[in-house]
Structures are given as C-alpha cells and as structure tokens.
Amino acid sequence: MATTTGVNSDLAKERNNSTFDVEELSNFIYRGPEKVKRRRYLHNLATKDPFFRKFKPWAFQTREEQYEICLQKHLYINKKCKELNLTEPVDKFFYTEAAAPHENSPIGLHTVMFIPTIEKQGTEEQKKRWLPLAESLKMIGTYAQTEMGHGTFIRGLETTATYDPRTREFILNSPTITSMKYWPGNLGKTTNHCLVMAQLYTQGKNCGIHMFMVQIRDLETHMPLAGIEVGDIGPKFGYGTNDNGFLRLSNVRIPRENMLMRYSKVLEDGTYVKPPNAKIAYGSMVLVRAAIVTDAARALAQACVISIRYSAVRRQTEVSPGGEEAQIIDYQTQQYRLFPLLATSYAMYFAGRFMYDFYLKTTAEIEGGNLDSMPQLHAISAGLKAFSSWMCSAGVETCRLCCGGHGYSHASGLPKIYIDVVPGCTYEGENNVMMLQVARFLMKMYGKLQNGEALPTFMQYMSTDLNKKSCMTEEVALNCLVMAYEHRAARMIRDAAASMEKLVQSGKSPVEAWNGSTVMLTWAAIAHCHAFVTKLFVETVVKSRMDSKVQSALTSLCKLYAVHGIVENLGGFIQDQFFDSKQVKILQKKLMQLLAEIRPNAVAFVDAFDYPDEVLQSCLGRYDGQVYQALYDYAKSSPMNEKEVLDSYYKYIKPAQNGKYQQYSKL
Ligand SMILES: CCCCCCCC(=O)SCCNC(=O)CCNC(=O)[C@H](O)C(C)(C)COP(=O)(O)OP(=O)(O)OC[C@H]1O[C@@H](n2cnc3c(N)ncnc32)[C@H](O)[C@@H]1OP(=O)(O)O
Numbered sequence: 139m140a141t142t143t144g145v146n147s148d149l150a151k152e153r154n155n156s157t158f159d160v161e162e163l164s165n166f167i168y169r170g171p172e173k174v175k176r177r178r179y180l181h182n183l184a185t186k187d188p189f190f191r192k193f194k195p196w197a198f199q200t201r202e203e204q205y206e207i208c209l210q211k212h213l214y215i216n217k218k219c220k221e222l223n224l225t226e227p228v229d230k231f232f233y234t235e236a237a238a239p240h241e242n243s244p245i246g247l248h249t250v251m252f253i254p255t256i257e258k259q260g261t262e263e264q265k266k267r268w269l270p271l272a273e274s275l276k277m278i279g280t281y282a283q284t285e286m287g288h289g290t291f292i293r294g295l296e297t298t299a300t301y302d303p304r305t306r307e308f309i310l311n312s313p314t315i316t317s318m319k320y321w322p323g324n325l326g327k328t329t330n331h332c333l334v335m336a337q338l339y340t341q342g343k344n345c346g347i348h349m350f351m352v353q354i355r356d357l358e359t360h361m362p363l364a365g366i367e368v369g370d371i372g373p374k375f376g377y378g379t380n381d382n383g384f385l386r387l388s389n390v391r392i393p394r395e396n397m398l399m400r401y402s403k404v405l406e407d408g409t410y411v412k413p414p415n416a417k418i419a420y421g422s423m424v425l426v427r428a429a430i431v432t433d434a435a436r437a438l439a440q441a442c443v444i445s446i447r448y449s450a451v452r453r454q455t456e457v458s459p460g461g462e463e464a465q466i467i468d469y470q471t472q473q474y475r476l477f478p479l480l481a482t483s484y485a486m487y488f489a490g491r492f493m494y495d496f497y498l499k500t501t502a503e504i505e506g507g508n509l510d511s512m513p514q515l516h517a518i519s520a521g522l523k524a525f526s527s528w529m530c531s532a533g534v535e536t537c538r539l540c541c542g543g544h545g546y547s548h549a550s551g552l553p554k555i556y557i558d559v560v561p562g563c564t565y566e567g568e569n570n571v572m573m574l575q576v577a578r579f580l581m582k583m584y585g586k587l588q589n590g591e592a593l594p595t596f597m598q599y600m601s602t603d604l605n606k607k608s609c610m611t612e613e614v615a616l617n618c619l620v621m622a623y624e625h626r627a628a629r630m631i632r633d634a635a636a637s638m639e640k641l642v643q644s645g646k647s648p649v650e651a652w653n654g655s656t657v658m659l660t661w662a663a664i665a666h667c668h669a670f671v672t673k674l675f676v677e678t679v680v681k682s683r684m685d686s687k688v689q690s691a692l693t694s695l696c697k698l699y700a701v702h703g704i705v706e707n708l709g710g711f712i713q714d715q716f717f718d719s720k721q722v723k724i725l726q727k728k729l730m731q732l733l734a735e736i737r738p739n740a741v742a743f744v745d746a747f748d749y750p751d752e753v754l755q756s757c758l759g760r761y762d763g764q765v766y767q768a769l770y771d772y773a774k775s776s777p778m779n780e781k782e783v784l785d786s787y788y789k790y791i792k793p794a795q796n797g798k799y800q801q802y803s804k805l
C-alpha cells in the first residue's frame with residue numbers, strides 16, 4: 139500500500155539504491171555547482187512568486203484565456219527580469235522556464251527572432267533606431283516569412299517589395315491569396331511591426347528575397363494601418379497561447395531605410411548591392427534551429443522524469459499468484475521503452491550543448507567577415523534540429539503511452555509537453571527538408587573525398603574502408619560502437635551517391651537523379667546525424683572530468699544509447715555483413731544487460747535533471763511520488779465538478795429520459 143504523505147516509499151527506496159550522488163550528476167549536466175545553484179535560485183524566484191499561481195491551470199483555460207493569461211505572465215516576466223537585473227539570456231531562460239512552462243509566449247517571436255534579426259542583419263543606424271523601441275516593447279515584432287503557399291521553398295515567396303526611387307520607398311504587396319503571410323507567431327493580435335521577407339524588385343530586376351521592417355498597427359490605437367489586413371489563424375494542434383497570424387499587404391509604402399541593409403543594400407538611385415553570401419539572410423533560422431536542439435532535449439528529459447518516477451510508484455499485476463504487485467518499472471518491456479529514451483535525453487542534451495557552443499563560435503567568425511564555416515554550421519544545425527525534434531517528440535509520446543490511462547489525462551503534464559515540442563519537427567524548416575539539406579552537404583563531401591580533397595574533421599569517417607568488419611567483442615567497447623555508426627553512415631552516403639550516379643548514367647538529369655534518390659539520401663543524412671550524436675555522447679563521457687561513480691553510470695547509459703540504436707536499426711548495420719550473427723547476438727544480450735544495469739539508477743538519472751514540480755506540472759511526475767492523491771485533487775478541481783448537477787442535465791438528459799426531444803427542433 140502506498141502511503142499518502144511524505145515521499146512514496148517505493149520512490150524513497152529507489153533513491154537509496156542509486157550508485158551515484160545525484161547532485162554530482164546535476165553539476166555535470168549544468169556545467170558546475172555554481173550554475174546549478176544559480177538555476178535553482180532562478181527557478182525558485184518564479185515558483186515562489188504568487189503572481190504565477192493566481193491563474194487556473196492551463197488545461198482548464200479556453201484558448202482566449204490561454205492567450206491572455208500567457209501574455210500577462212510574459213509581460214510580468216519582462217518586468218521582473220528588469221527589476222532583478224536578469225540580463226543574461228540563460229538567466230532569463232531559467233526564470234521563464236519555471237514561470238510559464240511549455241506555454242509558448244505571445245511575445246516569444248519578438249524575443250527569439252525579431253530582436254536577433256535586427257541585431258544580426260541591421261545596420262548600426264537601424265539597430266540604434268529600433269532596438270531601444272523593441273527592448274521597451276513600444277515596438278513589438280515578429281518574423282514574417284512563411285506564406286500560405288510557401289514555407290519550405292522560400293525562394294518561391296510571392297510577397298513583393300518594389301523600390302520607387304522617386305520617393306525613396308519600397309512598396310509592399312501580397313499579390314495573390316497564397317502570398318499572404320500565414321503562421322508567423324504573435325502576428326495575429328499582438329505585434330505592431332514585423333520583419334517581412336519579400337522578393338526585392340529594383341530597376342526592373344528581381345534581386346531575390348530580403349527582409350523589410352513593416353509597421354502594421356498604429357502605436358496608440360493598435361488598429362491595423364492602411365493597406366494592412368491582419369488576424370489570427372485560429373485554433374491549432376497546440377500553441378493556444380500564441381496568436382499565429384495572417385497578413386495581407388496592399389501597396390504599403392515604407393522608407394528605403396526600412397530594408398535590413400547590413401549585408402545587401404539598395405542605394406538611393408535603386409542600385410542593388412549584393413551580400414557577401416546570399417544565404418547570410420537565412421541567419422535567424424540557423425539561430426533558432428540551433429536552439430531547438432536543447433529545447434527538444436529538455437522536453438524529452440521532463441517527459442522521462444514524469445514517466446520514470448511514475449513507473450517506480452505505479453504497481454500493477456501480481457508477478458506470481460497472490461504475491462505483491464510489481465512496480466511497473468520492473469517489467470523489462472517498460473524498461474526497454476523508457477531507458478533508451480532516458481539515454482536519448484542525455485544524448486540530445488549534450489548535442490544541444492555542443493550546438494550552442496558551435497553556433498557562438500561560428501557566428502563570431504561570420505561577423506568578423508570569415509564565412510568559411512557557414513556551410514558546416516548550416517548542415518550541422520539543420521541535421522541536429524531535425525534529428526533531435528524527431529527523436530524527442532516521438533520519445534515524449536512513448537513516455538505518455540508508458541503511463542497507461544493516466545498518461546492520456548492533462549493531469550500527467552505529458553500532452554502539454556508533446557504539443558509544445560512536436561511543432562519543432564515542422565517550424566524552422568520541415569525535418570525531411572532539413573535532412574535533404576544535410577544530404578546535399580554530404581554529397582559535396584563525398585565529391586571531395588573522391589577528388590582526394592581534405593575533409594572537415596567531423597566528416598573524415600567517410601574515408602573508412604567499407605570492407606572492414608566490426609571490432610565488436612563481448613566487451614562491447616564504446617569505440618567499436620562509434621565505428622559501427624560511422625561505418626553505416628559512410629556506406630549509406632556511398633549508396634546514395636551511387637544511386638544518383640546510376641540514374642545519371644541511365645540518361646536522367648542531375649535534378650531527376652537527385653529526386654529519384656531522396657529516400658536514400660534521407661537515410662544517409664539520418665545515419666550521419668545518429669553517428670554524430672553517438673560520437674558526441676561517447677566523447678562527453680570519456681573525455682570530461684566528473685565524479686567516477688557518475689562517469690561509470692553515465693557510461694552505461696551512453697552504451698545503452700548506442701547499442702539500442704543498432705539493435706533497433708539492425709538492417710542498416712548488417713547490410714554489408716559488417717556485423718556477423720554472433721556479434722548481433724552479443725549486442726542483443728548486452729542490451730538486456732544494460733537495462734538491468736541502469737534499473738537501480740533510473741530515478742537518480744531523472745532526479746539529476748533537477749526539475750521542480752512546478753515546472754513539470756504533473757500529478758504523475760511529482761518528486762514525492764504521491765500520485766494518487768494528486769490525481770484525485772486534480773479531478774476535483776475540474777470546472778465540470780463545480781456543480782453537482784449540470785444545467786445540461788435539465789436541458790437535455792431529463793427531457794430525453796421523458797421522451798421529449800423538442801429542444802432540438804429549436805436549434
Ligand atoms: C519559440 C518557438 C519559435 C519557433 C518559431 C518558428 C519560426 C519559423 O518557422 S520561421 C520560418 C522558418 N522557415 C524555414 O526554415 C524555411 C525552410 N527553408 C529553407 O531554409 C530554404 O528554403 C532551404 C534551405 C530549404 C532551401 O533554400 P534555397 O535558397 O532554395 O537553397 P538551395 O538552392 O536548396 O541551396 C543553395 C545553397 O544554399 C545553402 N544554404 C541554404 N540555407 C543555408 C543557410 N541557412 N546557411 C548557409 N547555407 C545555406 C545550401 O546548403 C546550398 O549550398 P550549395 O549550393 O553549396 O549546396
């Protein structure tokens with residue numbers, strides 16, 4: 139019998155049985171005790187602030203309430219960050235994460251894309267003009283790129299910005315229904331400005347897509363300006379807190395100075411000056427792609443916390459007749475579904491950490507005028523964005539299923555996490571499209587390899603001898619695991635290139651050959667990303683300094699990540715007899731051993747993520763494990779239970795019981 143106060147006894151036992159100190163692992167995850175302390179302090183500031191607790195739970199709000207409440211929270215967060223002098227993005231992030239978890243901000247695009255785009259693409263004069271207004275929220279903006287007809291193929295955008303040298307203005311138009319901007323976050327009702335991506339026409343020529351600052355609403359009355367039609371696109375799968383919007387522009391004139399001109403320019407007479415690299419205008423997308431990796435990791439980590447704690451508390455089915463019911467975490471099938479996801483959340487977290495550092499390093503180079511690493515940054519950010527959002531979204535859904543019926547309730551907190559993470563597969567570049575961008579890069583690298591040219595370090599595995607067999611022994615060494623992933627990726631890259639070559643030889647054009655090989659190209663890109671993430675995880679556990687017990691536990695988790703990925707994708711690993719059947723058996727056996735090895739540390743691994751209950755917002759994932767009382771309290775708080783007998787009983791059920799259905803004819 140579970141106790142109803144204090145920490146649930148099963149969960150307490152789990153914590154006693156772990157082999158390492160949880161605090162040590164938290165210190166490693168968050169890069170040192172000082173950072174853990176700071177993160178806790180910021181979480182605490184938010185969770186203890188009564189302001190955030192005065193609203194009814196998110197799941198009980200209508201969409202309009204979700205928007206309004208979330209808006210209030212985020213404006214309050216803004217005010218508090220100023221008062222508390224929280225200027226570092228990481229500080230703001232931790233405070234916000236605890237204040238409004240998984241509630242997409244109605245001023246999020248303003249912070250995440252509008253301001254960074256001005257900072258990165260604006261001239262010094264433009265930054266001086268707009269940034270103070272944006273910081274003080276006098277100007278609230280968004281990033282308006284996607285149109286109803288085009289999201290992926292941005293060169294096909296239809297919005298036009300035509301330069302008029304007589305008045306030194308651009309004239310913006312949405313010439314067709316499909317050209318209306320559709321989807322930009324915060325656009326519908328919140329913003330008064332937006333950065334519009336449009337086809338630039340000057341001196342009668344199309345110069346491609348460029349960014350323009352357009353005011354869409356009056357700064358006093360907030361009414362749409364002349365020539366502007368703007369609104370909310372309606373309810374979606376999630377993101378109820380966000381007013382994703384539509385926008386039509388009819389002959390809207392803006393001054394020449396409103397084109398973002400740090401790199402490309404239109405001179406007063408209409409002369410166009412090209413940027414050093416046309417793709418530099420895509421920089422804001424790269425920034426958000428890089429950020430999505432950690433976002434996705436965080437979502438999966440939280441889902442694992444909920445599902446693993448609940449699995450330790452939940453007991454179901456007598457294992458032997460009349461005996462005690464087992465903790466569901468002791469079922470091997472439950473472990474097989476959850477522990478690899480736990481490992482994935484760590485793998486993605488480390489990938490996100492790498493991505494962040496690599497983004498900062500490369501953008502500093504770009505800003506200094508060295509654009510050499512742009513293709514690498516694009517390929518790595520597109521690949522990790524797609525790989526992490528796919529793996530983590532699917533993982534969150536599995537965590538939900540692992541909670542049985544209670545996982546389906548909003549009380550679990552899992553649906554909220556899922557609907558927040560899954561659009562990451564679509565926005566900022568649909569995942570299949572992103573993988574094809576990676577494949578394009580891989581094919582270029584393959585060409586270099588064929589020509590004997592040097593490859594960047596992270597691509598050097600491509601030169602591996604594809605006739606070599608695996609070095610895997612009973613020990614299942616980490617280096618043999620990495621080699622397996624690299625071998626698979628190298629072979630898939632070669633196979634995709636061979637497929638294209640064959641099509642060209644059969645008379646197809648290069649474009650047709652590409653289109654006829656995109657499935658193989660996508661396989662190659664996914665295999666490449668999988669190898670990249672696995673190697674990063676291995677290097678992190680092998681090379682980093684950390685407590686020895688933590689290192690030993692984390693090594694098992696890392697091994698599980700690698701072994702599970704092979705066993706689940708066996709076809710791709712044995713296609714060229716890289717592994718023989720004996721080695722496959724070794725891996726399958728090792729997988730089961732690793733599940734058992736990780737079992738005593740499962741709760742400690744999720745505790746180390748150090749998410750307070752207020753962030754998880756889950757009856758099932760509570761630190762104290764008192765899930766049943768929490769579910770009961772949640773049910774009782776449902777607005778449906780405010781009255782014992784609902785009006786609908788008198789209006790519909792009672793008359794039906796009496797055989798009276800006239801009320802329907804009134805409709
Ligand atoms: C809080 C939550 C916030 C969430 C907010 C979400 C906000 C949004 O969704 S904003 C909208 C995001 N939209 C997108 O991401 C659109 C996706 N599409 C694209 O990025 C492009 O159209 C893309 C990359 C698919 C193709 O671009 P296109 O210009 O047609 O390029 P393409 O002809 O395929 O390639 C040309 C070259 O550019 C390179 N390239 C493309 N993008 C980049 C880039 N960002 N950096 C560097 N190089 C790039 C390619 O690698 C290729 O190089 P090469 O010729 O050497 O092989």
Ligand SMILES: Cc1cc2nc3c(=O)[nH]c(=O)nc-3n(C[C@H](O)[C@H](O)[C@H](O)COP(=O)(O)OP(=O)(O)OC[C@H]3O[C@@H](n4cnc5c(N)ncnc54)[C@H](O)[C@@H]3O)c2cc1C
Nearest residue numbers: 281282283284288289290321322323561564565566567570
């Ligand atoms: C929650 C949310 C928030 C968003 N916020 C913003 C925002 O703030 N600003 C903004 O500008 N946009 C925003 N978007 C739009 C988003 O960026 C686009 O939806 C996304 O880039 C995908 O484009 P699409 O919708 O045109 O999909 P499509 O390109 O139409 O994709 C449909 C299908 O076609 C496939 N496909 C398309 N092209 C190719 C190809 N070349 N090769 C192979 N397959 C292909 C895709 O893989 C996909 O399966 C948001 C979207 C969502 C869902």
